[in-house]
Amino acid sequence: MPRYDTAVLNGTVVVPYVGALRCDVGVRDGRIAALVDSIAAGDAGAVVDARGKLVLPGAVDSHFHIGIYRDLATDAQSETASALAGGVTTVLSYFRTGQNYLNKSGPYRTIFPEVVAATEGHAYTDFGYHIGVMTTEQLDEVDWLVGAQGVGSFKYYMFYKGLNLTSDSTRGSAYTMADTYDLGHLYLLMRQVAAAAIKYGAGGRVSLSLHCEQAELIRVFMEEVKRSGPGGLEGYHRARPPLTEQLSIAEALVLTDATRCPVNLLHLSSAEAVASGAKGRRDHPHLDIRLETTLHHLALTHATAGGIVGKVNPPIRTEADREALWRAVEDGRIDTVVSDHACCAEADKGEDLWKALPGFGGTALLYPYLLSEGHLRRGLGLARVAELASANPARAFGLYPRKGTIAVGGDADLVVLDPNLERIVTPEVLGSAQDFTPFAGMPVRGWPTHTLLRGRMVFQDGGVRGKPEGQYVKRPVGRDGATP
Template sequence: MHDLVVANGTVVSPEQGVFEADIGVDGDVVGAIAEAGSLDGERVVDAAGNHVFPGVVDPHVHHGLFRPLDDDARTESRSGLVGGVTTTGNIFRRGESYLEIMDDHVRTAEDNYRHDYFFTLGLLSHDHAAEVPEIVSELGITSFKWYMNYKLDVAEMFDLERNLLDDVADHFMSELADVEAPTTLAYHSENSEITGHLTEQLKSSGATGYDAVVDRFPGYAEAQSMVSGTNLARQHGYDDDFYVVHVSAEETANELATLQEMGYGVTAETCTHYLCLTREQCDDRHKINPPIRSERHQAALWDRLADGTIDVVGTDHIANREADKVGDDIWESMWGSPSSATMLPLVLSEGVHEGRLSLRRAAEVTSANAAKAYDLHPKKGAVRVGSDADLVVVDVDETRTVTPELLQSAADYSMYTGREVTGWPTHTLVRGAVAYERGDVLADPGHGTHIDRPIGV
């Protein structure tokens, strides 16, 4: 008798493919995978006719950036559960000593998240770089972010003595290369010296509208920065743990393919908005960096996601309200948009249903690969005995129209409002608990917990 059984579903295992089975949950973990119909449980979640995916790992969210962390943790994990998200990687940055402040933040997070989470800490200074070994050994945080886009802004943004020039990156890369535990360095590719100048020019030329966003961040300036940063990792023998976030441009995807062919171990992520929107569909609500580009970029990203050049889908989720987000003009509008909850549905709708990805590939790019890249696997991202019972039961054929209400974020808009999307969770389980069921978020704040790394599995 298991605590809970997900019964009679079609399991979509990133590693073992698609097969019918019951999944028995005992406590937090998968206790059994067994012939469909064979398991007994205190509670039974009926998955007959539906698919069972490993819980979505959204490795790229920003919680606590525009709103307090406790608020974001409460509302955005609520929203995530609607979309099958069971783990988020919160890319988090402060100018202060992480060793001093993270206990507080983790405590706040611990009280408020409904699903599990980990932090990826922005390394902004030599002081941060020097803290890397202790962050890993003391805080159980092993992933870090290199904000190439803020290279020339961190001093002002965070009241630091110096900007984030490559000496800082060189420093933290050295520290990372020396740490014994597996670590990850996430990288925002952007040649901000180029984009900064373009921004000045565009502003002074009176450019406006979504074109102004696209033109500020040309694809080649993303691609060149990706090569430049990845090569610095390579010089430190660290390219295997280098992780390029939100690839948005065909140029970048092509350069990644070339680097991988040359033996670089670099991993890359794209986001659902680059896969599912084009610039023509965008307005101030879609203001994001990097921007949403033209059709040719979108097509290239799907191809590179299918062929393995890009291995992970994330969202760059930020919760904000339309009234705050949309300013007087595009320049005054806020960065970032909410989208964790639509990640899996969109990958199913536009990826699987459009024939671009197999079901199994969908499970890889929404769960297993992010878990591997961030060293959460096989605790997360796997359907295996002993792995956390993070599972999503999905009706891959259910079509819904996206509305903010559906998504239950603090944000009162979506980049996809009005879109028909096919493939929605019926149940989301987080470590064995039914955290979401057919429209209702059941998990309370505090059900989620921090994933200490390196994981013990």
């Protein structure tokens, strides 16, 4: 009997908060069993030769939208396959009642098990869900969602309350299928999540994620841009300018301070947004505030994102914003980088900017883009890359240290990545069902060659291997006092 099921030999192992080390990794029963200077090939049932390559902890893409615009099971299958191509082994996806997704409302006691059942058997990665608490009756389900269902994180959309103020006929209540979705609802939700964070916090972090854009300001700027331009993605950026993020973050932080709710400020897109988030953290050192940005806000500007296909909320902004976000990634103000993956078809974008569906996919670029632009071009440390894409999201969302690091006892979610492998981004390279990509034409160096999920080879030489056997992960992972 070999001592290990699998061994990853001769690689440079990147351990978050530690650094890059030369060692071999032994895997047994789906977990990391040994980190040692050398494992004899005969001691392992299977061997992966990682000579000249990096061995990284599987990325945790903590901002994902499985099933937002397509059938949930179908989308889970194609889009988690795309995630594997970028070294992502765990996806944390947003779900809410209302329009899109399952297009209905009701209690999560009936709807949430349906969501997990629709994903299971279709996901190639392990997965979890953040839940949008949309209605007054769902507020009372927060404790049950954490304690019984392992939902360790929730979401509030600051700008939905204004959907009924915008020009088209989609009234807010029709879209959210909610009664009183406003700052009062947010306050009550923060109280619920703060209580759950105290009750379950010993097992890992419980938190609320916030999409920060301010609805009344969007209404004013959108009317101006529709009247007098500019058109295209620059117009979209001006219709939802950084000021709307700034005000929304300020509103959210007043309530965060009042409730002591742990929060995540999602997809910060502008210099102003990241400055507001960072200032909020400085001004309130007693609060738990985490900052996130996305691959597309780091990589693209309104001039380079390909026109209408690059429509997303918050918008893609300017080169100066992009540089400001990179500075915040480099100096540690930003904790996590995510894809905000939302698969849609080019036809869903159409010709009319204002009617086009917002969002697009990018999960397959998570490690490759951070390696290419962050490490190789800007000199970001390898450990920091693994922290941004794996360890920090795992800690923020109650998965650590089962996920998010390379440590004995943790899940053997390992990515072997070739730092010299270069590809030009096309929809085919990303392996998603999406037939376009705003990242098209970008040269990216540093792609996974092998990915293990709980010790099983799930991706090799550019293709997915085996069946979709990703598991639902209950969070926080230590919430029952069990060994995670």
